[in-house]
Amino acid sequence: MSNVGKRLAPSGKKPKPPRKGKLSRQQIILIVVVAVLAVALGVTLALRSLFVRPELPKRNDLQNTVDADGDGQPDGPEAIDYGDGIRPRGGDGERKSKDYWTVLILGRDTGGGGNTDTMLLASYDVTNQKATVMSIPRDTMVNVPWDIKRINSVYNYYGGGEKGIQHLYKEIAQLVGFEPDFQVVVEWDAVGEIVDAIGGVYFDVPLDMNYEDPYQDLSIHQAKGYRLLSGSDAMQVLRYRHDNNMKHGYAEGDLGRIKTQQAFLKAMVEQVLQPKNMTKAGPLIEAFNKNVETDLSFQNILWFAQSAVLGGLKMEDVNFVTMPNTGKYVYSRSIDKLTNGRDKMQSYVVPNARKLLDLVNNELSPFTEVFTLKDLDIMSVNADGSISSSTGYVEDKPAALPPPKDEPEEEEPAVDENGNPIDPETGLPIDPETGEPIPAVDPETGEPLGPPDTPAGTGENSGGTTDSSAFPNPPAPSTPPDGGTTAPPPSPETPDTSSPEAPPAPAEPAPAPEGPTDPQLPTDPGFTLIGPDPAA
Numbered sequence: 001m002s003n004v005g006k007r008l009a010p011s012g013k014k015p016k017p018p019r020k021g022k023l024s025r026q027q028i029i030l031i032v033v034v035a036v037l038a039v040a041l042g043v044t045l046a047l048r049s050l051f052v053r054p055e056l057p058k059r060n061d062l063q064n065t066v067d068a069d070g071d072g073q074p075d076g077p078e079a080i081d082y083g084d085g086i087r088p089r090g091g092d093g094e095r096k097s098k099d100y101w102t103v104l105i106l107g108r109d110t111g112g113g114g115n116t117d118t119m120l121l122a123s124y125d126v127t128n129q130k131a132t133v134m135s136i137p138r139d140t141m142v143n144v145p146w147d148i149k150r151i152n153s154v155y156n157y158y159g160g161g162e163k164g165i166q167h168l169y170k171e172i173a174q175l176v177g178f179e180p181d182f183q184v185v186v187e188w189d190a191v192g193e194i195v196d197a198i199g200g201v202y203f204d205v206p207l208d209m210n211y212e213d214p215y216q217d218l219s220i221h222q223a224k225g226y227r228l229l230s231g232s233d234a235m236q237v238l239r240y241r242h243d244n245n246m247k248h249g250y251a252e253g254d255l256g257r258i259k260t261q262q263a264f265l266k267a268m269v270e271q272v273l274q275p276k277n278m279t280k281a282g283p284l285i286e287a288f289n290k291n292v293e294t295d296l297s298f299q300n301i302l303w304f305a306q307s308a309v310l311g312g313l314k315m316e317d318v319n320f321v322t323m324p325n326t327g328k329y330v331y332s333r334s335i336d337k338l339t340n341g342r343d344k345m346q347s348y349v350v351p352n353a354r355k356l357l358d359l360v361n362n363e364l365s366p367f368t369e370v371f372t373l374k375d376l377d378i379m380s381v382n383a384d385g386s387i388s389s390s391t392g393y394v395e396d397k398p399a400a401l402p403p404p405k406d407e408p409e410e411e412e413p414a415v416d417e418n419g420n421p422i423d424p425e426t427g428l429p430i431d432p433e434t435g436e437p438i439p440a441v442d443p444e445t446g447e448p449l450g451p452p453d454t455p456a457g458t459g460e461n462s463g464g465t466t467d468s469s470a471f472p473n474p475p476a477p478s479t480p481p482d483g484g485t486t487a488p489p490p491s492p493e494t495p496d497t498s499s500p501e502a503p504p505a506p507a508e509p510a511p512a513p514e515g516p517t518d519p520q521l522p523t524d525p526g527f528t529l530i531g532p533d534p535a536a
Contacts, residue, residue, distance in 0.1 A: 051306045052299035054101070056181060093367040099126035099307075100366040103296075104172060104180040106165070108155075109188055109239070115152045116168055118261065121180060123364045126307045131318045132363040133265070135258045137325060141348040141379040141387070142171045145395040147334045148346060149379070149387075165293075174377040175323075175351065176360050178367065182296045190291030191238065192231030194268070197283035200228040201268045206260055208248075209240040238264060255322065255349075262320040270315050273308055319363065324355035328381045331403035344403075353378045353390065 100123075107118030119136040138152035146157060154171055155164040165185060173179045195201050204226040211220040220236040229237065241257050242249025250256025271277065272284075281302075288298060307313075332346040353373055361370050378390040384402040387394060394400040414422040420429040420438060429438045 050299060051303040052297060053099075053303050054182070054296060054300040057295065093369055095366050096368055097125055097127035100124075101126065101182070101304075102178075102180040102364070102366055104169060104183040106155075106168065106183065106185045107188060107191075108185060116155045117152050119151070119172065120265075121172065121176065121364060123366065124304065125366075126304075126311065129308075129311045129313045129317055131313065132359075133262070133318065133320050134359065134364060135262060135320070135322045136172065136175070137254060137258060137323060137349045139254060139347060139349050140175070140323065140325070141328070141330070141350050142175065143377050143379055143389050143391070143393075143395050144171070147332055147396070147399070149396070149399075150346075150348065176356075176364060177371040177375040178360075178365055181366075182294065182300075184292060184294040184296065187291040188235060188239070190287055191268075192235040193287035193291065194231075194272070194284060195229065195234045196231035197280055197287055198268075198272055198277045199280075200230055201234060201264070201271055202226065203229050203234075203237070203264055203267050205229075205237055206263075207250075209236065210243050210248075211240060212244060234264065234268075258322055262322075266315060266318065266320055269318070273305065273313070275309065321359065321363075323349075324352035324359065325349035326352060330381055330387060330399075331385050333398065348381075350380055351378050353380075 103122045103124070105118075105120040105122060106116045107120075109115055109117045115138070117138045119138070121134045121136065122131065123133075124131045136151065138150060140151040141149045142151045142154065143149075144154065144157070146153075151168070151171055154168040158164040158167045165183070169179075169183060205222050205224050208224045209220050209222040211218070213219075218239065220240050222233060222236050222240070238257075238261055240249070240260075241254065250260075252259075285298060288301070294301075326349065328348050328350050329345040330348055332344055335344060335346060353376065356378070357371060357373065357376070365371060373390055376390055380388050380390070382388055386402050387396075387399050414424070416422060416429045418429070421432055422428070423430050423437070426437070430436060431438055
């Protein structure tokens, strides 16, 4: 009974031991599972090293404001002096979603002096797969201490490089109220290289483009229409504004070019995100490393690309907009004339504050906090030509005052055929050295004709009193308004023989003038006064 419940081996046979060197089925299955797990782990680690989720930058706001060592300067090694302006938010605060990111993209025109003519503020809500890209016009007026206040001048004003980018970053941050999480500075050449790396971009060129600028080594010749653009074609389309005569181009100027850049960028992103182009990472990485400066790693950018592709981001979910703005002309101290004919005026665009606030709060800002006008530094132009800031502080103090009024230009003095100046009162030439009238000369004999006549009322006695010694005889007959001739009244000593029937009547004395009598006036009743009435 000791074997009850036990399975008995067949009589006369023993179990075969496994062959040496041969794995059992269970062992094979176990090895396959381990290998698969190892491969999966390796792929996962590789993907994690290739696609790296970015971390929010750790900004210490105090480093830009605290002067702990007492040297009069902020302690931060890369501190920016905000002066009396506002300090934008950034890095902290409750976010609208877990993965809500903002990136400032700056395009430097290396052929045109290095200005940051292309400025994009991108906001990407990875959680909800929505994105907004706002173009900031290069002519946007910002609160800076120099005369030409266009935002694209900030980079070069501070010498370019890291310092120039930081100050440009500051101005854009004050424009929207918050500091973007990351920044990407792209040389224009990178766009063309990326286009070539993905085999070109299909795009509808909006108008014929022709322009030559040998100083920038820039030659633009593109025909209107839809076609595949190479990298060189793309660069020409993106840089064009008008022809050499400025008679053909975008009716909206730089704002028209911004619309074309937005449309092209949208077409390029749509084609870059196609799965077939994900295999072309090599050329893209090379173009990126050569022409891009950023505080994002390339693995971070690949993470964004992966999130867009796998997350199903569609182009209809990407909203391309331009900063709400109004065009203005403002007095400039450093220019005399512009090609538009306006004297000493500079063209700008100024933000429409309310519309910009709506755009910031609803689409651009990653924070749940609602921004108000006091959080922004918005410039405006007053009716008297001065400028203002929404902060109440204008860094360029002369610009906060009304511009000076233009003084009337002095007329050049009239001269005769010999170059002698003409007296504006007498109309006669005068000697430029002595200031005396030049006597007239007889054209036949060359002899002087005498001193020039002096109009009545302009001589030494033009003040209303007349010296009687200047008129020893009665004046000549004068002409009355009716055109007849009036003889002077007869002298009392001279008998009148014109009428034999009646004896001559003595002349009646002239009535005395009203008011005080000037003792220098003549008392001869036959004298006729020339000049203004002294009692008038």
